[in-house]
Amino acid sequence: MTDERPSIRILIAEDEKATGDLLVNSLSQPERRLQIVYNGLDAIAALQSQPYDLLITDLMMPGADGMEVMKKAKELYPEIMIIIMTGYASLDTAIEAIHGGAYDYIRKPFRLDELEICVQNACERILMLKENQALLKRIEELDRLKQTEPPVQPSQPIFLYPSDIPPSAYYAQTQSGNDALTHLERLSSLYEKGLISLDEFNIMKQKLFAKI
Amino acid sequence: MNLTNDECQYLFDNLPAQLTAMLIKGLVHNLNGPLQVISMQTELIDKIKSINQQQIDNLQANITRLQQQIQCMANHADTNNTQDQPIILNEMIEQELTFWHADLFFKHKVNKTINLFQKQVFTITQEATARGIMGSCIALSIESLRQKTPCNFVIDCSITDNPAAYSITFSQNGSPFTEEQKTNSAQQAYETVYPASLLKKYLAVKTAAIGWTLRMDAQKLSIGIPA
Numbered sequence: 148m149t150d151e152r153p154s155i156r157i158l159i160a161e162d163e164k165a166t167g168d169l170l171v172n173s174l175s176q177p178e179r180r181l182q183i184v185y186n187g188l189d190a191i192a193a194l195q196s197q198p199y200d201l202l203i204t205d206l207m208m209p210g211a212d213g214m215e216v217m218k219k220a221k222e223l224y225p226e227i228m229i230i231i232m233t234g235y236a237s238l239d240t241a242i243e244a245i246h247g248g249a250y251d252y253i254r255k256p257f258r259l260d261e262l263e264i265c266v267q268n269a270c271e272r273i274l275m276l277k278e279n280q281a282l283l284k285r286i287e288e289l290d291r292l293k294q295t296e297p298p299v300q301p302s303q304p305i306f307l308y309p310s311d312i313p314p315s316a317y318y319a320q321t322q323s324g325n326d327a328l329t330h331l332e333r334l335s336s337l338y339e340k341g342l343i344s345l346d347e348f349n350i351m352k353q354k355l356f357a358k359i
Numbered sequence: 360m361n362l363t364n365d366e367c368q369y370l371f372d373n374l375p376a377q378l379t380a381m382l383i384k385g386l387v388h389n390l391n392g393p394l395q396v397i398s399m400q401t402e403l404i405d406k407i408k409s410i411n412q413q414q415i416d417n418l419q420a421n422i423t424r425l426q427q428q429i430q431c432m433a434n435h436a437d438t439n440n441t442q443d444q445p446i447i448l449n450e451m452i453e454q455e456l457t458f459w460h461a462d463l464f465f466k467h468k469v470n471k472t473i474n475l476f477q478k479q480v481f482t483i484t485q486e487a488t489a490r491g492i493m494g495s496c497i498a499l500s501i502e503s504l505r506q507k508t509p510c511n512f513v514i515d516c517s518i519t520d521n522p523a524a525y526s527i528t529f530s531q532n533g534s535p536f537t538e539e540q541k542t543n544s545a546q547q548a549y550e551t552v553y554p555a556s557l558l559k560k561y562l563a564v565k566t567a568a569i570g571w572t573l574r575m576d577a578q579k580l581s582i583g584i585p586a
Contacts, residue, residue: 162467163392165417169399207388209467234391255391259402 153277155270156197159183160190160204160216161232170203173259174266187211191219198224200273203266206233206240214240214247221248226276228269232257330355374561375491378498378553379435385461390428393421431458435494438487445483448525448584449475452514455493465501469510476516480525482584484569492571495562496529496580498553503533503578505552524586528579535577 157179161167167183175181182199184190188210194202202220206213213231220227231244234255241252250272251265331352338348362370370377400418404410431454452475460466482489504510513530536559559575566573572583 163396165396165421166392166399169396169403173399173403207463207467212467234388234395256395256398259399 153274154178154180155201155273156180156199157182157201157203157266158190158193158199160185160187160202160208160213162186162205162208169259170262174203174263179270187213187216190216194220194223199227200277201228201230201266201269203230203232203262206231206244214244217244217247217249228273230262230265230269232262371557371561371564373438374554374557375435375487375494376438378494379432381553382458382461385463385466386428386432388463389461389466390425393424393428396421397425427457430454434458434486434490438491440487441485443483444486445481446486446489447479447481448516448527449479451486451489451493452516452527455490455497456514459494459497459501462498462501464505465497465512469501469504469512472511472513474513474515476518476525480518480586482525482586484571484584488565488569492562492565492569492582493527495558495565496527496582499536499555499558499562499580500529500531500533502553502555502558503531503536505533507531507533519583525584526581527584528581530579532578536575536580537577 155178157174159167159170159174159181161170161183162185164185167185171181171183182193184193187208190202190204190208191211193199194216199220202216204213204216208216211219213233217229217231220229228250229244229248230251230253231241231249232253232255233240241254244252250269253262253265334343334348334351334355337343338345343351397418400414400421404414434454435458452473456471456473500512504512509532511532513528515526515528515530517526517528518524519526562573562575562580566582570585574581574583
């Protein structure tokens with residue numbers, strides 16, 4: 148697995164241009180891909196055009212309001228994280244937003260530090276989800292591979308030969324006493340590490356002795 | 360509960376103040392916009408410990424917005440002033456529109472076309488009553504538009520021949536003014552609802568009281584104002 152963290156796609160919907168631009172300015176970080184739209188309809192269009200991990204939306208906007216945008220976002224990407232921000236002082240709306248699947252709710256006027264903490268928490272959660280998904284996918288792939296590969300036969304210790312050389316040719320190349328001794332040492336080492344059984348060790352040893 | 364005539368009269372006379380009270384949530388919402396920009400901008404300046412011209416302009420623009428909104432609210436606080444004074448009509452219309460943006464349905468859902476007077480014209484009348492009349496025309500239009508999509512609202516100002524010198528027309532494409540307005544549940548996010556029948560009475564009484572004229576058509580309210 149690579150150490151590089153995946154980027155987080157963030158859509159900001161804010162009808163106050165000055166506020167929106169300052170949000171982009173302050174939330175910008177190398178691993179965040181930010182896009183800003185200035186009304187609800189553009190937010191829905193942006194969501195339809197590409198997936199986002201995080202939506203930060205104003206509640207009261209022209210075109211479509213934040214609740215409509217949130218519903219559309221959830222419909223398109225059920226795992227999207229949503230942060231609602233609004234100057235509309237209504238507890239009911241906040242509760243409705245959280246029930247509708249919003250991750251957090253922030254009331255204007257808020258401090259940038261407050262929003263940054265909120266966004267940072269959401270980003271951490273998104274990254275964790277992405278990592279979990281990647282790990283699950285990897286496990287599924289390994290499971291699939293395991294099911295499609297033939298089981299390893301104890302009498303055929305294929306791990307002893309280089310993969311591109313057939314066993315017969317390999318043995319043909321290892322005729323000298325020194326080579327046999329080297330292989331015997333490798334066999335002992337494999338047995339000590341528990342990588343081959345005693346039976347396998349004995350069979351291989353007999354074959355080696357027969358060649359000397 | 361039955362109200363006495365005096366109580367009804369008191370409520371009727373103070374209708375504009377009641378409308379202002381209904382808009383408080385939206386007024387606060389709109390104050391938060393420029394306040395948010397000022398707050399964020401100062402926070403960013405504090406972080407980088409420097410300031411550029413663009414940031415100064417941004418701060419000043421939003422302080423101006425705050426001042427305008429506070430002025431609009433102050434205008435509506437002075438409801439008991441019955442003295443005649445000169446009123447610049449374009450200025451009052453613009454202030455009323457700014458004020459009525461506190462109705463978030465009107466602010467966000469209604470397409471507005473505003474054709475002001477081509478030149479600055481004024482009239483002398485009671486400012487509070489004039490504001491009450493214009494506000495009532497806007498409130499009635501909003502009520503008519505609640506069930507309509509798209510919502511179109513137009514103000515046309517013109518200088519006319521006698522008997523009226525100036526005409527202001529408020530048009531909308533929603534339900535007729537003559538119908539009883541009903542609340543649309545789809546608009547619950549913008550829940551402010553105004554008493555339409557009371558507004559119509561208020562308009563009729565107050566326009567007559569200050570010598571203005573009122574004409575109510577299906578989707579159009581026209582006010583005639585003497586010079």
